[in-house]
Amino acid sequence: MVMLLPAMAGAQHLLVPMDDDQSNQLKAYGLTFNALRDGNKAEWFINYRGGAYLLPDLPDLRKRATLDGVSFEALDNGRLAIIRAEIAAGNMDAISLERAPKIAIYKPSKSPPWDDAVTLALQYAGIDFASLYDEEVVAGDLAKYDWLHLHHEDFTGQQNKLYLGFRDTPWFIEQRDVAMASARKLNFPNIPAMKKAVAEKMRQFVERGGFLFAMCGATETLSLAIAAQQVDIAGSFADGTPVDEAADSKLDWDRSFGFKDVHLEPSPFVNSMSDIDGHQVNVPGRRQPLGQFTLFQFSAKFDPVSSMLVQNHRTVIPDYYGVTTSFTKATIKPGVTILAQEEGAPWAKYLHGDYGKGSWTYLGGHDPEDPQHNIGAAPTDLSLHPSSPGYRLILNNVLFPAAKKKPLKT
């Protein structure tokens, strides 16, 4: 339902609520992002009505909101002043949003358009993005973007160890052949060597000030690949040589994101990369059942970044599997911010950290609205989940780089 308050002919602002009064939370992100893209200013009211947005009252924005079914309320300056006073008095804050970030998604050119949750979310919200893959990354194209997303890519070059189960399937063979062709073209001896180089470029992207958001298996394997620049962690089926027997001790976690003291899974027959993932969904006997995770509440005024990343109209969200579903707490570096975790479980779901001049955010799992996601399953239709709290976490990440930097972060 779109709410158009009457008697507001003189309104100067549009308030886009993000609590249960909002009929389409996901499209509201797109409305705000595109307002910024078109040169408008916006504000993010952290912890106010589920993380509401303040936009200028423009006919075009009203039109877009109506078309997308995004609820909004017209505000005059008097009403806005009351809201600002309320925000100033509580654990809330108003963050200026200045510029729509340039977004890139790392994915092969032939991948199905509905294959990862971020692509789904951006397409549904109407947020433009570019796609790039190994050749572009190695060529240095990451410098053109502010925000990079990775999904279930295996940066160890072992194709998620699906070789045993799917080696004869056409899609797997094609994927492997394409990756090998790229590796040869870029003068790498094999796929693991190429993926390591790609991972290193991504590390440099963050170090120089980029925002990186990863989900599913990309979280774990990107960190592994960066830590393993000088170690062979790929099985012989991937690069012709066995995993270095002392790989665990040779991993350099100082240069990587998020983790420490990780134990690699050396067996090519076990569909797991390491003990980073708490759920081990593809390993019979180790697989843990799904629970629900809880978002932490942060101080909006003193920790605005973490607060922005957890804006939601729900604080408890049902969990969902992915190649990497969660992050074992014992492997998380000190100093990493845990944004969400399952109460009583030895794993976290949602992490954030600074690195160099940039930052990274990891969200476990594949698709917040498809908890069991199997290969070949039908894609998620987000028009059936316009208020998905799990997808909101993804879209928080898209808008947070738009925020004007504040020196207050703890």
Add this chain to the structure above:
Amino acid sequence: MASRRGGRGTGDGGRAWRRGVARLIVAGVALVGVSAAAGGQEGSATKSPLVQALDLESAGKCREAIPLYRQSIGADDPVGAVLGLERCYSQVGGSEAMLPLVDSLLALKPRDPLLRTVQLRTLIGLRRGTEADRAFNQWMAASPRDPAPFREYARLLLETGRAAAADTVLRGAVSALGRTRDLAAEFAQMQAALGLWVASATSWREASEVMPYMEQAAVFSLSTTPDSLREGVREVFGASPVALRARRILASLETRWRSAREGWLVLSQVPPSDSAVQAWIDFGAEAESNESWLTARDAYVAAAAHRPNDRMLLVKAATAALTGGEGASALALLQPVLASGDSSAAGAVALLEVRALAQLGRAAEIERILAERAGPLGQSGIRQAHQTLAWAWIRSGDLVKARAALIAGGGGTDEDSRVEAWLALYEGDLKTARAGLRRTDETSRDVVTAMALLSRTRAEYAPPVGAAFLVLARGDTAEAARQFAATAETLTDAAPFLLLVSARLWQSSGDTPQAVQLWQRLITDHSDAPEAAEAELDWARLLRRAGDTAGAIAHLEHLILTYTQSALVPQARRELELARGSVPPGRGVDE
């Protein structure tokens, strides 16, 4: 427990344990004696303990049944007693007590598959995984080269959702026995549970060759195969050599996945044989239950060709054809039955013939049947035939003869009233039609259109509207479209509705320019009417189907922005998403 099991079957410990079990059984007998004496149940003395136990269990008295079952254990055939005890102990929460009993019996019959299965089932039910593994290993040791331990344990694990554990057990079977057909069904279930759909299909095909009763299990298991992997499953079941059971499974799957027509294509390729013909007949019934009438007709016709003496197959085929709207086909199928002079179903056949003729508007021939061959129809059949005749006259445009047919049939039934209400509508008597049709529970498109019109206008008499409905009933869609649009000029309070009906009729007759003209008129001249939003949505759908996405988007956006209070806005937003490509295709309306 551990020490007891450790001594089982060996030396004095084993013998002592068996003596203990014997004492338990004796104690059970004593309890029964007390119970029988106390209850004084008449006739129980003549019934065996097992029958008494079954009676008590059926009466929900599991606690009383248990001692009697225990008493029956010593009988020649202890199977019923063991299974009864398993059920009753489970009911009263005492499954633990099964374990020592089964252990004692296994000491005597270590290879008995039933006892072994009960033991495994009990242990799994009690969540004693380690002990279940141990019991499975003992069974394997007792019955080397026997697939039963692997099959039963894997099946039990699958039933509790432990597909990965079942996988381990079945891989063990392959190592120990080599791949065996006896385990194909368990492999198939395990593979389906793990999402290995094509491998599961291969195993199901193999299983169906030795276990025909597994067909339904295969269909159930594979019906949830994701769209993108169904082609692989099709290849497995469709592969040479053509096998009836594999084709039956695939036909059922295709019926669920796509349509009964696709299913029939798969099954019709099986070379004819007694079994194949029976499979076609069964498939015809399945297609009927899916309301795939013409597919059902084809299956029955194919079966009838190989069973020429079974004329009921042709009657079934004709019935399906008629229900599917193929009156001419139904008549053709009935001809051999009529020619045979078979009187066993003469009444049903005559009524079918009447209905088929009515569908074709051949009222004069129905009158001839009623005059010459009404006898087998009976009183009720004659009444039905006259009602059908009235509809046939309506389709011929002769309302006077239609009324006469109703009168000749005797009238007075609900169906007569319904036909009379339609006759009133066709004559333009909207007041009578409104009263008559209000009582109908019919939901056909024609009734919905008629009721919508009657609720939109206050007019009581409008012959041109009736004439338009009559033309529509006669099947002349284009002329009906023209007349509905013309009546909009005179019946002004229902003008937007009549224009929309006209536009839809033009569209269904393929004349989209006429439809577009009317939609434009609705949007321009009747923008306050609810039909304006409907016209916009219909127009957008037409453009999208024609590949004009930009045009469709423009209309959908106009609808959403202009008719903000319309109930069609959510639907328009949904179709706007699909047109923009911002949600995956394939699930939307109008896809």
